Amino acid sequence: MSRPQAVIFDIGNVLAEWHPERVYDRLIGRERRERLFAEIDLHWMNAAIDTGAPFLATVEEWAEDHPEWSSEIRIWHDRWIDMFSPVIPGSVRLLDALRTKGVPVFALTNFGTDTFAYAQTQYDFMNSFDRAYVSGRMGVIKPDPRIYEMVEKDCGLPPESLLFTDDRADNIAAATSRRWRTHLFDGWQGWARRLVAEELLTEKEAGL
Structure with a gap:
């Protein structure tokens, strides 16, 4: 693959x-x-x-x-x-490493429109996404299948080409049902290993 x-x-x-x-x-x-x-x-x-x-x-x-x-x-x-704190530094480093490699990085998050805008003034990483899919703007929250369909239509990429991490199993299951590649987040190290396995980062780039 x-x-x-x-x-x-x-x-x-x-x-x-x-x-x-x-x-x-x-x-x-x-x-x-x-x-x-x-x-x-x-x-x-x-x-x-x-x-x-x-x-x-x-x-x-x-x-x-x-x-x-x-x-x-x-x-x-x-x-x-x-x-909404503290920041998870290892995860932010992975986000930055992917962007440095030129990998498109999106957010898909259950977040209010107002709170997302406020968080953008507090944390630099909140402004780092190539595309930010924010439930408050979209009018639907995970794990409703519609939100994943909306992402697919907007980005124009095949579902199987999307790699998604989330800490909630129900959100992961909904994405998997749409043929997304998924990773249940349980710490930045495991996510880093998955990014290496997908050949998106080297171990050094992933901080391993």
């Missing part, structure tokens, strides 16, 4: 960590955070943002709808960048 024609990165927990619970634990304590998340599905709120709902307005609406937790819900907006 020939080498992939493009490499596609998920972003959260691949290029930077995404752990809202960790920030809440630090700010309000684990016990109170567990109560909050049990009573209010903040990840569902975030899914709405990732599908295109406005960031601040959505958080404010949820805060107003749940006055007993309003200040805690607003943390999602006010401390969002702390939740």
Whole structure:
């Protein structure tokens, strides 16, 4: 099989960590955070943002709808960048190495339109993609098969020529069903080895 024609990165927990619970634990304590998340599905709120709902307005609406937790819900907006951190340096180095080799690098990410734009002001790597497929702009989130189809139509490359990494098995399964090459991300070293195996990078270029 020939080498992939493009490499596609998920972003959260691949290029930077995404752990809202960790920030809440630090700010309000684990016990109170567990109560909050049990009573209010903040990840569902975030899914709405990732599908295109406005960031601040959505958080404010949820805060107003749940006055007993309003200040805690607003943390999602006010401390969002702390939740999307730290950067995973090994993965960013791989992104840079692929670009140096002239390999097209795309992003396919569940991300709000507003939050993506904000993250671009905070992290240089967020501006490094040849194409950025952002769910908030597209109106659909992974693992809905439509988002993968939209990527294929936009980039014009055969599905089997796309190499995609994501930390979620359901997102990987959806891509695999469309004949994408896939790698379930569990650390930058494993991803580096896969890029070497696909003859996109040498071991030295991959930092191995």
